[in-house]
Amino acid sequence: MSSPKEIEIKLQLPSANFARLHAIPLIRRAGKSKQSEIQNSIYFDTKGLKLNRSGLTLRIRHAGGRYIQTIKSDQGSPFERGEWEAEVRDNRPDLKHAAAPVLEPLGIKKLRKRLRPVFETRVQHTTYPIRRKNCDIALTIDRGEIDAGVGALPLCEAELELKRGDKARLFEVARAFAHAASAELAVKSKSQRGYELLAGEDAGAARGEAIEIAPDMPAKDAFRAIAFACLKQIIANKPAIVASERDGIHQMRIGLRRLRAAISLFPDIAADPTERKIKAELKWLTGELGPAREFDVFLNRVVAPLERSHARLTGMQGLSHDLADRREATIARALAAVCSKRFRELTLDVARWLETGGWWEPPSKPARERWEEPIETVARAQLKRRRKKIRKRGRILEKLDPHARHKLRIEAKKMRYATEFYKTVFTGKKQEKRRAAFLSALKDMQDCFGDLNDIAVHEQLATGIAEASAARSSRPSRRVFAAGLLTGLEEARLKPALAAARQAFCAFEKLRPYWRQT
Structure with a gap:
C-alpha cells in the first residue's frame, strides 16, 4: 500500500510542440534514464456516479503485466490529493485491498456490488527522473486519449510529482519546464475530463464552484482554499x-x-x-x-x-x-x-x-x-x-x-x-x-x-x-x-x-x- 498522499503539478502540453519535447534540456539530460510503457486505465463508479459526487476516483491501471488499483480523493489543494494504491489480480475492483477510510461512509459492501466501468484512458506513459539538490521529481509525459464510449478526447499532458524534497523546488522545475515547452497549468485531472466527456459537457463557460470551508478551519487555510477555487x-x-x-x-x-x-x-x-x-x-x-x-x-x-x-x-x-x-x-x-x-x-x-x-x-x-x-x-x-x-x-x-x-x-x-x-x-x-x-x-x-x-x-x-x-x-x-x-x-x-x-x-x-x- 502506497503512502496516502500525492503532490504533483499537472501541465497541459500543446500537441503541436510534442515532437520537440526531446530537445528541452530538462528532458534531454534525463533521457538516458527514462522509462516508457503503454498504460490502459479503467475508471469505475456507480450508475449514479456516487464516487464522483463524493470527490473520489477509483481506477485500475494495467501496465507491464500488473494491475494497480488506485483510489484518490481531493484534499482542498489542486496539488495534493489523498492516494491509496494496491496491486490486484485483474481489471476488476477489489475493495478488500482498498484500505481507504474515505470509502467507509459510502458503504463498502453496497458499493462493491454497484461499481461498473464508466470510461478509460489509453496513453503512452514516459517518465523522466529529475534530480536536484535535496529534491527528486518524476516528470511524466502522457499522450493518448480518454474514451467514454460516447466519444473520445485527446490527451497530451505532463505531470511533475514530488518524490522527495521541497514543494518550492517542484514549482521552480515546473515553471522552467512550462516555459521551455509552452505548457500551461492544468486544473482538471484525467478523471475530471473523463466525467465531463461522459456527461457530454463541452468547452462551455465555467462558473465558480462551491467552496467547502469548516467554521473551525484556520484563516490561512480558508484563504488558500478560496483563492485556489478562484484560480480554477x-x-x-x-x-x-x-x-x-x-x-x-x-x-x-x-x-x-x-x-x-x-x-x-x-x-x-x-x-x-x-x-x-x-x-x-x-x-x-x-x-x-x-x-x-x-x-x-x-x-x-x-x-x-x-x-x-x-x-x-x-x-x-x-x-x-x-x-x-x-x-x-x-x-x-x-x-x-x-x-x-x-x-x-x-x-x-x-x-x-x-x-x-x-x-x-x-x-x-x-x-x-x-x-x-x-x-x-x-x-x-x-x-x-x-x-x-x-x-x-x-x-x-x-x-x-x-x-x-x-x-x-x-x-x-x-x-x-x-x-x-x-x-x-x-x-x-x-x-x-x-x-x-x-x-x-x-x-x-x-x-x-x-x-x-x-x-x-x-x-x-x-x-x-x-x-x-x-x-x-x-x-x-x-x-x-x-x-x-x-x-x-x-x-x-x-x-x-x-x-x-x-x-x-x-x-x-x-x-x-x-x-x-x-
Missing part, C-alpha cells in the same frame, strides 16, 4: 474563450474579481513580497478582458434595441458597424491575452504563491495567532467591516459622482463574494435563511449599481466611437447624431436607475446581519 475558475474558462463561447470572457473576469476580492479580504495573511506583483498581473489581465465585456453589454443592451426600433435613423447603421468592429478588436485582444506566455506564467505564479509563498511563514507570533484563528471569527469581523463601509457610502448615494458610485459598487461586489465564500461557515436554519435574504439583497444592489456604472461607461463608449468614426467618415454629422441619441437615452435612464439603486440599498440596510450568533 480563471483557468477553466480559457477553452471557452478560445472556442468563442460568448460567456467565457465574463466568467473569467468573475474569477479574477473573486480572486482579487479574496486577497483584499485577507490583507494581513496575503501580504508578502510577491503579493504586489501578483495583484499587478491580475489587474493587467482584468484590463485586457474588460473592453470586450463592456462592448458586448453596450451592443446587446443599448445599441441592438435602438437599431431595431430606428433602423433608418441617420448614421445609426454606420455607427453600429463601427461598434461591432471595435467589439471584434476587443475580443481579439482578450484572446491574445489568454493565449500569451504572460497568462501562462501568471497562472503558475499564482499557484506557486498560494502553495509555497512567503505568507506561509508568519513574521511574528501575533501574526501567527491571527492566521490560525478560526475562519468563523475572522469572517465575522470581515463582514461587519464591509457592511459598515457600504452603509456609510450608500446613505449619500445621490451625492456621489460616477467614480465614487463605482467604488461603492466594488464594495458591494466584494461583500457578495465574501458571502458566497462563507456559505458553509455560518450554519443553522436561521442563519442560512438570513444569509439567503442577505445575498439576494446584495445581488439586487449590485445589479443596480452595475446599471449606474454601465450608463457612465456607455456614454464614454458612444462618445469615443463617434469621434473616431467622424474622423474617418465623409459624413461625420450622421454618426455624431446617432451617438448623441445613444448618449441621450443613457442619460435619461440615470434618474430611474438612481431611484432603483436607492431602493435596493434601503432594502439591504434593513436586513439583520446573518453572521451574528444571536
